[in-house]
Amino acid sequence: AQSVTQPDIHITVSEGASLELRCNYSYGATPYLFWYVQSPGQGLQLLLKYFSGDTLVQGIKGFEAEFKRSQSSFNLRKPSVHWSDAAEYFCAVGPSDGDKLIFGTGTRLQVFP
Amino acid sequence: EAEVAQSPRYKITEKSQAVAFWCDPISGHATLYWYRQILGQGPELLVQFQDESVVDDSQLPKDRFSAERLKGVDSTLKIQPAELGDSAMYLCASSFLGTGGVHEQYFGPGTRLTVT
Numbered sequence: 272a273q274s275v276t277q278p279d280i281h282i283t284v285s286e287g288a289s290l291e292l293r294c295n296y297s298y299g300a301t302p303y304l305f306w307y308v309q310s311p312g313q314g315l316q317l318l319l320k321y322f323s324g325d326t327l328v329q330g331i332k333g334f335e336a337e338f339k340r341s342q343s344s345f346n347l348r349k350p351s352v353h354w355s356d357a358a359e360y361f362c363a364v365g366p367s368d369g370d371k372l373i374f375g376t377g378t379r380l381q382v383f384p
Numbered sequence: 385e386a387e388v389a390q391s392p393r394y395k396i397t398e399k400s401q402a403v404a405f406w407c408d409p410i411s412g413h414a415t416l417y418w419y420r421q422i423l424g425q426g427p428e429l430l431v432q433f434q435d436e437s438v439v440d441d442s443q444l445p446k447d448r449f450s451a452e453r454l455k456g457v458d459s460t461l462k463i464q465p466a467e468l469g470d471s472a473m474y475l476c477a478s479s480f481l482g483t484g485g486v487h488e489q490y491f492g493p494g495t496r497l498t499v500t
Contacts, residue, residue: 275426303486314388314475314491315427322484361426370415370479370487371440374426 275375294362388492402464409478421473
């Protein structure tokens with residue numbers, strides 16, 4: 272079955288600390304992977320995506336993610352978190368054309384000053 | 385910067401009533417999606433349009449939900465009658481074929497529906 276698992280429902284970090292949000296996927300074909308961020312009451316904004324090539328991808332707002340095929344993972348990282356990064360983060364997987372995305376249940380990030 | 389527009393942003397309705405949501409995609413985006421996001425979960429695709437045609441409505445509860453995109457531009461999602469379990473955020477997204485022939489989906493702010 273095709274699915275995305277985000278094991279951490281809620282993460283709390285201090286401002287300036289590093290961050291890693293976990294994402295594991297199950298997908299029958301070559302996965303195309305995405306991370307989205309959702310601020311309260313807002314829609315989803317694309318942070319970054321991986322299709323092929325370099326397994327470390329850079330996104331907006333200083334985020335990066337690393338694709339590890341052997342671990343079926345696509346973890347999101349940021350070296351230094353800002354208070355404005357507090358939001359909900361969703362990992363998604365889809366087919367080669369980026370259509371029909373399957374989303375994880377999300378990780379809520381809280382940032383303390 | 386162009387955005388996906390949705391209205392209303394919030395809607396409270398009583399069960400058994402009809403409710404409708406509207407979405408205006410980014411100009412030139414041929415593909416339009418309606419997602420439902422239940423609190424604490426990720427978005428789930430309800431229906432997908434390519435221009436004015438439905439290409440996937442396998443997850444749309446067709447006994448009460450309907451969607452249309454008559455001129456291939458804006459779209460309406462309707463629920464009739466609404467049930468308590470329909471309380472959720474309804475997200476609209478539109479996409480174009482970006483780098484490498486991959487859809488890049490842009491999401492609107494959503495409509496928060498509460499059914500009482």
